[in-house]
Amino acid sequence: MIYDCIVIGGGVIGTAVLDRLARYNMNVLLLEKEDDVASFTTRANSGIVHAGYDCDPCTAKARFNVRGNELMWRDAQELDVPHLKCGSIVVATAEQRDKLEALAQKAAKNGVEVKILDREQTFAIEPNVADCIEYSLYAPSAGIISPYQLAIAYADRAILNGAKIELCSPVTAIKKTANGYLATTPSGEYESKIVVNCAGANGAEINDLAGAEHYETTYRRGDYFVLDNSERKNVHTVIFPLPTAAGKGILVAPTADGNVIYGPTAVDTSDTSDTATTRESLDSIRANVPLSYKCAAFNKCIRVYAGLRTLIGHDFVIKQSDVLENFIMAIGICSPGLSSAPAIAEYIEDIVTGKLDPAKKENTISVMPKRKRLTELSDGEIDALIAKDSAWGRIVCRCEKVTEAEIVEAIHSPLAATTVDAVKRRTRAGMGRCQGGFCGPRVMEIISRELNIPLSEVKKGGGASIARYRVKEVE
Numbered sequence: 001m002i003y004d005c006i007v008i009g010g011g012v013i014g015t016a017v018l019d020r021l022a023r024y025n026m027n028v029l030l031l032e033k034e035d036d037v038a039s040f041t042t043r044a045n046s047g048i049v050h051a052g053y054d055c056d057p058c059t060a061k062a063r064f065n066v067r068g069n070e071l072m073w074r075d076a077q078e079l080d081v082p083h084l085k086c087g088s089i090v091v092a093t094a095e096q097r098d099k100l101e102a103l104a105q106k107a108a109k110n111g112v113e114v115k116i117l118d119r120e121q122t123f124a125i126e127p128n129v130a131d132c133i134e135y136s137l138y139a140p141s142a143g144i145i146s147p148y149q150l151a152i153a154y155a156d157r158a159i160l161n162g163a164k165i166e167l168c169s170p171v172t173a174i175k176k177t178a179n180g181y182l183a184t185t186p187s188g189e190y191e192s193k194i195v196v197n198c199a200g201a202n203g204a205e206i207n208d209l210a211g212a213e214h215y216e217t218t219y220r221r222g223d224y225f226v227l228d229n230s231e232r233k234n235v236h237t238v239i240f241p242l243p244t245a246a247g248k249g250i251l252v253a254p255t256a257d258g259n260v261i262y263g264p265t266a267v268d269t270s271d272t273s274d275t276a277t278t279r280e281s282l283d284s285i286r287a288n289v290p291l292s293y294k295c296a297a298f299n300k301c302i303r304v305y306a307g308l309r310t311l312i313g314h315d316f317v318i319k320q321s322d323v324l325e326n327f328i329m330a331i332g333i334c335s336p337g338l339s340s341a342p343a344i345a346e347y348i349e350d351i352v353t354g355k356l357d358p359a360k361k362e363n364t365i366s367v368m369p370k371r372k373r374l375t376e377l378s379d380g381e382i383d384a385l386i387a388k389d390s391a392w393g394r395i396v397c398r399c400e401k402v403t404e405a406e407i408v409e410a411i412h413s414p415l416a417a418t419t420v421d422a423v424k425r426r427t428r429a430g431m432g433r434c435q436g437g438f439c440g441p442r443v444m445e446i447i448s449r450e451l452n453i454p455l456s457e458v459k460k461g462g463g464a465s466i467a468r469y470r471v472k473e474v475e
C-alpha cells in the first residue's frame, strides 16, 4: 500500500499534524519510535500555553505561538484535555520596570494583549509573589494544559477519523522511490507520497537520512521540581521572572493536573539522552524560586524531572524542503512549541492538501466523548456507574483517586495504553504523592489481564522491564 502521507514522530507536533490530515480522504500514517506517543519532549515541559509576547517579532515562533494560543483553547475543549486559561505574569522589582516596558512593546508588535500592573494589582492576581515585587506584565490569554494528554487526544481523534499509528517503529532509513519515499523501520517498510518530519530531537537526523537540508542541532536541558497537589491552592497564575537570553527563566506554575511545578533550568548539552536532573541544576531552582514567589515549599516535592529543548539556530524550521520534493519538516521546535502546535499543524495541513487536493471526509469526529473521571463525578453519578460496572467502585490509585474502570478504559482507548507509564499519562494513576508505590503492581496486573500477557511482559514504558520473573520460580 502507498500512503498519501507519513508523519515521522508522535510528539505534540506530529500528533497534531496527523489529527488535521485525518479529516481528509487520504491514507495517513504516523511512525513513532517509542511505545507510546508523547514519550519525549512533549511529556517533560512546563505545560504553559504562552501568550506570545516575548517571541522576537516576525519570527516563526511569534507567528505560530500567537495563532496557536488562539486555536489551543478550542482544541482543548473539543478533545477534553485538562486546561485552564489562568493568565501569566512576569514579575519585576522597581529597578526592573523598564524591562517590562520592553516586553510590552514586543507584545504590541506581536499583536498580544498585555498590561503592566502595579504592586496592588499584581498582588490582587497573585497574592504569593515575593514581597520585593513592585510590578508585573499580565498576559490574560496565557494558561496551562496537560501536554501529554493533548498529544494523546490528538492521536486518539486521528485514529477515530481513520489515521494509523505504528508505535515502536523508529525510522532508520528513507529512500526516494518513483511514488515518493520508502521509510524503513525494524517492523516494516512504508511507502508514501509525502513525508512530514516531526521527529523532535532527531529531526535533523531524519532530514539527513532522506537527503534533505542539513541542520546543526543543539540541546538545552530543563530540570523541574513537582510539588504535591496540596500546594495548588497557593498558585493562582503562571509566575515568570524576567526572561534572559537562555529562555523564559525559572517559573512557578500550576499544572493542568492539579500540581505545582518549579523550573525549568537551562543547561546546554550535546547528548539527546541527557534527561536526568542534577543536584547543581536543582539547587539553582532552589535559589531562584524565592526571588519571585514567597510560598516556596521544597519539602512538598513529590518528584523531579527534566526535559530537553531542541534548538536549530534561533527559530523553528517549518517548511517544504528546498531540495526534496514532497518532504516537509517541522523541526527545531523548542519553546513555545507546545503552544504553537495547533498552528503548526494548520500550516502543514495547508501544504499537504495544497499538494494532493484531497476532499474533506464527511462525518469526522471533532468533539471527543467526555471521559468520566471519578474525581469529577457526583455521588449519585458514581453510584449509577458502580451499579453498571463494579470496577467503578475499586479505587486503584489512592493518591489521585483513579478507579479500575478508568484504567481499563485507557487500555482499550483508540491508541491503547499498553505500559504502566502510558496508563499513568492517561489516567494519572501513579502521579500522586506515592508515585505509584501502592498502585503500580495493581496497574500491572490490570494491564496483564486486559492484554492477556504475562506479568513479566508488562513494561514500565520505553521498553523498561519491571518484573522479570516470579521470585518463587527462581532456582
Ligand SMILES: Cc1cc2nc3c(=O)[nH]c(=O)nc-3n(C[C@H](O)[C@H](O)[C@H](O)COP(=O)(O)OP(=O)(O)OC[C@H]3O[C@@H](n4cnc5c(N)ncnc54)[C@H](O)[C@@H]3O)c2cc1C
Pocket (backbone or CB within 6 Å): 008, 009, 010, 011, 012, 013, 014, 031, 032, 033, 034, 037, 038, 039, 040, 041, 042, 043, 044, 045, 046, 047, 048, 049, 050, 169, 170, 171, 172, 198, 199, 200, 201, 202, 203, 206, 220, 221, 222, 223, 264, 306, 307, 308, 309, 310, 333, 334, 335, 336, 337, 338, 339, 340
Ligand atoms: C524544559 C522545557 C520546557 C518547555 N516548556 C514549554 C511550555 O511551557 N510551553 C510551550 O509552548 N513549549 C514548551 N516547551 C517546548 C515543547 O515542549 C516542545 O516544543 C514540544 O514538546 C516539541 O514537540 P515535538 O513533537 O517537536 O517533539 P517530541 O515531543 O520530542 O516528539 C518527537 C517524537 O519523535 C519521535 N522520534 C524521534 N526519532 C524518530 C524516528 N527515527 N522514527 C520515529 N519517531 C522518532 C520521538 O520518539 C518523539 O516521540 C518546553 C520544552 C522543554 C524542554
